[in-house]
Amino acid sequence: PAPGASxxxxxxxxxxxxxxxxxxxxxxxxxxxxxxxxxxxGVPTVTFSMDRKGHVLSVxxxxxxxxxxxxxxxxxxxxxxxxxxxxxxxVEGDPITLTVPVxxxxxxxxx
Numbered sequence: 117p118a119p120g121a122s123x124x125x126x127x128x129x130x131x132x133x134x135x136x137x138x139x140x141x142x143x144x145x146x147x148x149x150x151x152x153x154x155x156x157x158g159v160p161t162v163t164f165s166m167d168r169k170g171h172v173l174s175v176x177x178x179x180x181x182x183x184x185x186x187x188x189x190x191x192x193x194x195x196x197x198x199x200x201x202x203x204x205x206x207v208e209g210d211p212i213t214l215t216v217p218v219x220x221x222x223x224x225x226x227x
Contacts, residue, residue, distance in 0.1 A: 129204070136201040138216065144197035147220060151185040158183050159219050160190035165211040170199035178215050190218040 148156075158181025165173040172194045180187050194200070203212055 129206075133201060133204050133207065137214075140200055141193055141197050141216065141218070145193055145218065146189060147222075148185040148189050151183060151189075151220070152222060155222060156181075156183040156186060157221050158186050159217045160187045161215060161217050162190045162194065163213060163215040164194040165213045166194075166198075166200055166203075168202060168210050168212070170202045172198045172200065173211050181220065183220075186218075186220045189220075193218060 159179075160177060160181040161179035162175055163178040164175040167173060175191050175194050177187050177191050181190070
């Protein structure tokens with residue numbers, strides 16, 4: 117392939133789009149201070165729907181972390197991170213519904 121051909125194709129790849137979507141969510145994620153102070157960790161799962169322009173239409177908690185603060189942050193996250201990266205044409209649906217885990221782990225190097 118010609119130089120640069122693979123990079124232009126990558127932007128239309130659903131896997132690349134999902135990676136960009138998760139990176140966008142990660143960038144806007146906030147660890148609740150009270151949860152961190154209490155050493156709460158967990159992985160709540162949220163299901164959200166978005167239109168083809170990256171606007172979040174609805175968010176629900178699909179699986180609890182066992183900690184209310186972490187669950188609330190996970191539900192708030194997709195709306196805070198919008199507009200999300202628009203999906204490529206290869207991803208079907210309008211709206212598009214995704215379920216993603218939101219990881220909250222306190223790393224020892226964060227003091």
